[in-house]
Amino acid sequence: xxxxxxxxxxxxxxxxxxxxxxxxxxxxxxxxxxxxxxxxxxxxxxxxxxxxxxxxxxxxxxxxxxxxxxxxxxxxxxxxxxxxxxxxxxxxxxxxxxxxxxxxxxxxxxxxxxxxxxxxxxxxxxxxxxxxxxxxxxxxxxxxxxxxxxxxxxxxxxxxxxxxxxxxxxxxxxxxxxxxxxxxxxxxxxxxxxxxxxxxxxxxxxxxxxxxxxxxxxxxxxxxxxxxxxxxxxxxxxxxxxxxxxxxxxxxxxxxxxxxxxxxxxxxxxxxxxxxxxxxxxxxxxxxxxxxxxxxxxxxxxxxxxxxxxxxxxxxxxxxxxxxxxxxxxxxxxxxxxxxxxxxxxxxxxxxxxxxxxxxxxxxxxxxxxxxxxxxxxxxxx
Numbered sequence: 001x002x003x004x005x006x007x008x009x010x011x012x013x014x015x016x017x018x019x020x021x022x023x024x025x026x027x028x029x030x031x032x033x034x035x036x037x038x039x040x041x042x043x044x045x046x047x048x049x050x051x052x053x054x055x056x057x058x059x060x061x062x063x064x065x066x067x068x069x070x071x072x073x074x075x076x077x078x079x080x081x082x083x084x085x086x087x088x089x090x091x092x093x094x095x096x097x098x099x100x101x102x103x104x105x106x107x108x109x110x111x112x113x114x115x116x117x118x119x120x121x122x123x124x125x126x127x128x129x130x131x132x133x134x135x136x137x138x139x140x141x142x143x144x145x146x147x148x149x150x151x152x153x154x155x156x157x158x159x160x161x162x163x164x165x166x167x168x169x170x171x172x173x174x175x176x177x178x179x180x181x182x183x184x185x186x187x188x189x190x191x192x193x194x195x196x197x198x199x200x201x202x203x204x205x206x207x208x209x210x211x212x213x214x215x216x217x218x219x220x221x222x223x224x225x226x227x228x229x230x231x232x233x234x235x236x237x238x239x240x241x242x243x244x245x246x247x248x249x250x251x252x253x254x255x256x257x258x259x260x261x262x263x264x265x266x267x268x269x270x271x272x273x274x275x276x277x278x279x280x281x282x283x284x285x286x287x288x289x290x291x292x293x294x295x296x297x298x299x300x301x302x303x304x305x306x307x308x309x310x311x312x313x314x315x316x317x318x319x320x321x322x323x324x325x326x327x328x329x330x331x332x333x334x335x336x337x338x339x340x341x342x343x344x345x346x347x348x349x350x351x352x353x354x355x356x357x358x359x360x361x362x363x364x365x366x367x368x369x370x371x372x373x374x375x376x377x378x379x380x381x382x
Contacts, residue, residue: 030058033055033058034058034067037058037059037064038064042068042124042141043141045059045068046141119137120221120223122164122165122166122173122224123166123173124138124139125137125138126138126139126164127163127164127175130160130161130162131160131162132149132150132151132152132160133146133147133149134146134150134162134175134177134199135147136164136173136175136201147175147199147201148199148206148207150179150197150207151207152179152195153179153182159191160177160179160180161177161178161193161218162176162177162178163175163176163177163178163218163229163231163247164176164224164229165222165224165227165228165229165247165249166224166227167249168226168227169227169250170250172200172201172202172249172250173200173201173202174198174199174200174201174249174252175199175201176197176198176210176229177196177197177198177199177207178193178195178196179193179194179195180192180193180194181193181194181215190217190219190234190239191217192215192217193215193216193217193218194215196209196210196211196212197209197210198210198252210252212254214254214256215235216233216234216239216245216256217233217234217235217239218231218233218245219231219232219233219234219242219266219267219268219271220232220233220266220272220273221268221272221273222273223273223274223280224249225275225278225279225280226278227248227249227250228249229246229249230244230245230246230247230273230280231244231245231247232266232271232273233245233266234266235256241258242258242259242264242265243256243257243258243259244257244258244259244280244282244296244299246299255299257299257302258302259294260282260304260306262284262286262292263282263284263292263294270284270285270322271283271284271285272322272323272324274325274326275326276293276295276326279296280295280296281293281294281295281296281326282294283323285323288320289311289314289320289321290308290310290312291309291311291323292306292308293306293307293308293309293349294306294307295307307349309332309349309352311334311345311347311354313352313354314345319336320336320337320338321334321335321336321337321345322334322335322336322337324344327346329348330348330349330350331347331348331355332346332347332348333345333346334347341358343356343357343358344356344357345357
């Protein structure tokens, strides 16, 4: 196992041999302290930052953040339509052995129908705000933050989209809010959005406007990669064209890339964006049990590559799956669209093998299930 990189950490308490020395304690090597911190939950790390400057420098170092974020678990968002009347629950699942997970509720959210869009996760924080009052959740601490209410014009309704992004250079979280054109959109499936605003978490500032010259309608859950937020959208005359929208969190500028021609429609349930080895990719259901994974190779040239896969060889036939994302090991995360049993299937694109994870202690959610390879966050915001 490669040793953690801690050579950049310096302190007046550190000797030449890289050992921490204190008056009333035995010397602790920096590398050992680094490993100890990796074993702690994010909530405890937030307290350790206040102990000393040395501890804070280790925990806040880029090497530690990367190592800590590589330790992920699976987070499920369960929208229980039928049993609890639109109650939303988060389950953080810790693996026990190789084939089962035990769950515990980490965040319990009751929201109205207008705010029950599937949430998105960025560095362990979750944005669950479809409406005028976005909410940011930290499943690690169980805390939430309701952002200032977004004031919109008349005849707009509750149709306000909110997207969370992270700028790794300035270490800032921002929420991008989109307001539709005035009009009655109650029966519209595609709503044109024109006004865009940004709010920076942790600051005392209010919502501020940002320029976007292209009217568009978001059509997928967003993904944030290396400081850029991506989401699929409808653009053009009558919102008939499909595009991948890029929003640079630091510069707050928009960019647009054409979707592959074979992608005919966008959906929050059948079209999934994901981080494919550092590149943005789109999983698209091309049939009942066949899927296309389009990987963006060059955004300026609108160049995509394609990977095809099928769930036809799954042991239980006639199961329609939703693609929820991909793990760091390259396994596609699948959840059954219908059924009584509550489980997740991982499909390895290289070996073409399946493995099934049954969620113990909870019955079928009766609604939408969204899962991620969750990363605990030690942010001080929540």
